[in-house]
Amino acid sequence: MLDIKFVQENLDLVIRKTASKGMEINLTAFKNLIAEKKAQLQKVEALRFELNKTSKLIGRMKMDKEDALSEIAAMKKVSEETRILEEKLKTVDEELKSILLNIPNIPHESVPEGLSPENNEEVRMWGEKPKFSFSPKPHWEIGKNLGILDFERASKITGSRFVVYLGKGALLERALINFMLDIHTREKGYIEVIPPFIVNEISLTGTGNLPKFEDDLFKLQGLSWYLIPTAEVPLTNYYRDEILEKESLPQRFVAYTPCFRSEAGSYGKDVRGLVRQHQFNKVELMTFSSPENSYVELEKLTSDAEDILKRLGLHYRVVVLCSGDLGFSGAKTYDLELWMPHRDKFLEISSCTNCEDFQARRANIRFRSETKSKPQFVHTLNGSGLALGRTVSAILESYQQKDGSVVVPKALQPYMNGLEKIE
RNA sequence: GGAGAGGUGGCCGAGUGGUUGAAGGCGGCGGUCUCGAAAAUCGCUAUUCUGGAUUUCCCAGGAUCGUGGGUUCGAAUCCCACCCUCUCCGCCA
Numbered sequence: 001m002l003d004i005k006f007v008q009e010n011l012d013l014v015i016r017k018t019a020s021k022g023m024e025i026n027l028t029a030f031k032n033l034i035a036e037k038k039a040q041l042q043k044v045e046a047l048r049f050e051l052n053k054t055s056k057l058i059g060r061m062k063m064d065k066e067d068a069l070s071e072i073a074a075m076k077k078v079s080e081e082t083r084i085l086e087e088k089l090k091t092v093d094e095e096l097k098s099i100l101l102n103i104p105n106i107p108h109e110s111v112p113e114g115l116s117p118e119n120n121e122e123v124r125m126w127g128e129k130p131k132f133s134f135s136p137k138p139h140w141e142i143g144k145n146l147g148i149l150d151f152e153r154a155s156k157i158t159g160s161r162f163v164v165y166l167g168k169g170a171l172l173e174r175a176l177i178n179f180m181l182d183i184h185t186r187e188k189g190y191i192e193v194i195p196p197f198i199v200n201e202i203s204l205t206g207t208g209n210l211p212k213f214e215d216d217l218f219k220l221q222g223l224s225w226y227l228i229p230t231a232e233v234p235l236t237n238y239y240r241d242e243i244l245e246k247e248s249l250p251q252r253f254v255a256y257t258p259c260f261r262s263e264a265g266s267y268g269k270d271v272r273g274l275v276r277q278h279q280f281n282k283v284e285l286m287t288f289s290s291p292e293n294s295y296v297e298l299e300k301l302t303s304d305a306e307d308i309l310k311r312l313g314l315h316y317r318v319v320v321l322c323s324g325d326l327g328f329s330g331a332k333t334y335d336l337e338l339w340m341p342h343r344d345k346f347l348e349i350s351s352c353t354n355c356e357d358f359q360a361r362r363a364n365i366r367f368r369s370e371t372k373s374k375p376q377f378v379h380t381l382n383g384s385g386l387a388l389g390r391t392v393s394a395i396l397e398s399y400q401q402k403d404g405s406v407v408v409p410k411a412l413q414p415y416m417n418g419l420e421k422i423e
Numbered sequence: 424g425g426a427g428a429g430g431u432g433g434c435c436g437a438g439u440g441g442u443u444g445a446a447g448g449c450g451g452c453g454g455u456c457u458c459g460a461a462a463a464u465c466g467c468u469a470u471u472c473u474g475g476a477u478u479u480c481c482c483a484g485g486a487u488c489g490u491g492g493g494u495u496c497g498a499a500u501c502c503c504a505c506c507c508u509c510u511c512c513g514c515c516a
Contacts, residue, residue: 045484331448
């Protein structure tokens with residue numbers, strides 16, 4: 001959520017920046033509501049003043065055993081009048097809030113303008129495309145042939161866009177999770193968290209998933225609870241409505257969780273194999289930072305995620321997302337994109353985002369820079385470190401051999417009982 | 424799921440209809456004392472909104488005691504609903 005005052009004072013800027021994200025908003029209603037709110041508020045406050053003052057007088061008169069009937073009668077009227085105005089004011093406030101909740105975050109000044117992914121800018125590239133003496137197979141074929149991925153039985157158990165990991169496949173997934181968690185906790189200074197996989201509406205509003213993107217979520221029937229689409233939601237809300245000490249910042253968390261996404265409306269796009277599942281595993285990085293350090297933290301978080309790819313020896317590149325490709329809550333995002341040999345293309349594996357104070361304002365997460373100073377909003381950052389399914393698919397495709405086997409990356413072998421090859 | 428208790432400021436905790444934004448304590452900040460520190464002692468110590476001004480904390484005012492309603496001239500205090508926490512019982516990995 002943007003600061004209401006900021007929006008008020010920068011209407012044109014907000015409209016322009018929102019447009020640069022590919023969203024159109026009309027702030028005429030907002031402008032009118034603000035004016036109406038001010039007028040109503042002043043009336044209500046004047047009435048309340050009178051009410052408070054006279055009520056105290058009545059109290060004193062009663063203690064002195066004086067007769068206060070005329071005052072009470074007068075205040076009865078004022079009280080009724082106040083109530084009517086308060087109701088109007090409440091409606092106005094609710095409308096304002098709902099407009100604000102639907103305005104996306106404003107891109108950072110370093111973000112390139114543009115509406116389509118072609119306007120994303122490559123920041124750096126690491127490694128090289130693996131070379132094959134044969135034409136590389138897609139990961140779903142490799143996985144099926146090795147008997148480690150079973151899409152057919154998953155769709156019997158649940159439906160499409162689910163998968164069963166089997167044997168060495170399950171081991172590979174588990175090894176990757178442990179590998180990532182170990183590096184982030186032992187070497188990069190993150191605290192490991194296992195959060196709830198179910199969250200409430202308030203938490204999802206805090207991160208910006210609600211109210212706008214309810215369709216992307218799985219909601220539990222009859223409850224206001226949802227399956228998490230990412231660990232970002234429980235992690236960010238860990239400190240909701242709290243005031244942190246400045247010395248405690250930055251705070252860095254890492255969590256492995258499954259993620260659940262309805263993927264409504266994504267039919268036909270990247271649907272094969274492990275790329276777009278309703279349920280997938282992810283190791284998520286999350287940082288609470290002071291405002292002045294958040295862009296340093298963004299670089300750290302991004303390079304921590306990259307380090308996993310380097311150790312796995314996977315060819316990737318880093319792009320900075322253009323304004324139009326940025327998510328709703330993000331001010332700046334680096335995408336890590338993995339090389340997928342069969343597709344002959346890069347595929348997003350991690351989005352490292354600085355949300356600045358957008359989520360913190362929604363979730364009311366603040367810190368005090370000095371003991372006496374006023375609390376201000378923290379900056380929140382998150383990024384995958386990394387998404388598991390896509391990592392597995394890149395490993396299968398990049399390390400595949402002519403005979404259909406897959407070599408296990410060196411760094412991963414200790415996590416797989418020394419296994420060097422899946423065959 | 425059943426029965427009970429409770430939710431108050433950064434934290435603990437008093438407060439059951441009338442100057443209570445809220446006693447007391449802890450923590451923090453500042454002063455006195457001290458060569459210095461501790462102890463003692465005194466003072467300050469919530470957030471947010473509106474209007475004004477000599478425009479960043481100066482003045483006036485509003486809101487906030489889990490959340491939302493209600494009663495009342497007046498609610499932290501009474502009533503209703505919901506949420507959450509704790510204890511006991513039941514069930515269960």
